[in-house]
Amino acid sequence: MINYNEPLFRPPAEANSLILQITLGCSYNQCSFCSMYETKKFTRRALSDIFKEIDLLSRYDDERRVFLADGDALACESSFLIEILRYLKKSFPKLQRVSSYASPYNLLEKTQEELDLLRENGLSLIYYGIESGNHALLKYINKPMKPEKIVEGLNKATQANMKISATVILGLGGKNLSNQHINDTAKLINACEHINCLSTLQLGISNTKEDNFFKRFEEKNQPFIFCTDQDMLEEQKRFIGLLNPQKPIIFRSNHASNALPLKGTLPKDKNALLDILEAAEHNQSMLRPHFLRGF
Numbered sequence: 527m528i529n530y531n532e533p534l535f536r537p538p539a540e541a542n543s544l545i546l547q548i549t550l551g552c553s554y555n556q557c558s559f560c561s562m563y564e565t566k567k568f569t570r571r572a573l574s575d576i577f578k579e580i581d582l583l584s585r586y587d588d589e590r591r592v593f594l595a596d597g598d599a600l601a602c603e604s605s606f607l608i609e610i611l612r613y614l615k616k617s618f619p620k621l622q623r624v625s626s627y628a629s630p631y632n633l634l635e636k637t638q639e640e641l642d643l644l645r646e647n648g649l650s651l652i653y654y655g656i657e658s659g660n661h662a663l664l665k666y667i668n669k670p671m672k673p674e675k676i677v678e679g680l681n682k683a684t685q686a687n688m689k690i691s692a693t694v695i696l697g698l699g700g701k702n703l704s705n706q707h708i709n710d711t712a713k714l715i716n717a718c719e720h721i722n723c724l725s726t727l728q729l730g731i732s733n734t735k736e737d738n739f740f741k742r743f744e745e746k747n748q749p750f751i752f753c754t755d756q757d758m759l760e761e762q763k764r765f766i767g768l769l770n771p772q773k774p775i776i777f778r779s780n781h782a783s784n785a786l787p788l789k790g791t792l793p794k795d796k797n798a799l800l801d802i803l804e805a806a807e808h809n810q811s812m813l814r815p816h817f818l819r820g821f
Contacts (some may be wrong), residue, residue, distance in 0.1 A: 552597030633679030659714030
């Protein structure tokens with residue numbers, strides 16, 4: 527058995543994947559809303575230790591999916607990642623997919639050639655937190671990436687033939703910045719060449735992050751007021767209504783944080799999803815009870 531360095535996180539879609547920790551923590555780890563890796567200092571693990579774990583796990587040689595943890599494995603040098611990818615391919619003959627989280631920073635830092643090589647060696651899917659397409663809001667949450675740079679990084683991944691699973695956080699701007707958040711986020715999605723899967727989460731702030739999160743809004747004279755369930759439904763409805771992707775997107779809001787689970791393909795199912803949201807606004811019994819929500 528592997529002794530993982532806790533806490534350990536992975537996307538919901540990787541529930542049945544082999545999890546391989548090649549880094550500990552997150553290389554940025556300054557987003558005001560995120561508490562996932564606040565107890566960890568970012569570290570790149572030794573290649574020899576990673577290979578030993580792969581050797582240990584390779585007795586289950588029918589593994590088809592591997593997720594590279596922790597927070598953003600792509601912060602590692604491409605040569606380091608390629609060695610791991612090649613060793614995984616050698617150790618798991620049935621391997622079909624290798625995935626990892628990616629950040630705006632490391633997608634931009636890697637050249638197109640590096641991303642192409644990573645894809646050629648098996649990294650086929652990245653999970654990417656867009657959070658918002660509004661630049662002011664991204665600065666408030668201490669993730670100050672320009673929206674056009676987010677699009678640039680995602681398009682580089684698309685050009686490398688990597689699949690992208692991206693997330694957006696409903697309620698992230700509170701009541702005061704709701705319109706800017708939704709309008710600019712939809713604009714960003716529409717500008718991307720191709721996002722394969724798009725998911726929405728609802729904002730949740732841990733107790734350890736509350737003070738810093740609220741303080742950053744107050745410093746900008748934008749006191750944060752949480753969105754109600756009704757506000758979240760309205761944001762979701764406006765967001766879906768504004769989405770006109772260049773290529774079809776698989777859409778999901780089935781994360782446990784969401785008040786209303788949704789699934790469909792955009793733009794094909796746009797009207798059906800909007801009808802469900804309209805119904806939910808008038809029938810609160812359709813919403814997931816608060817005690818069943820979480821991260």
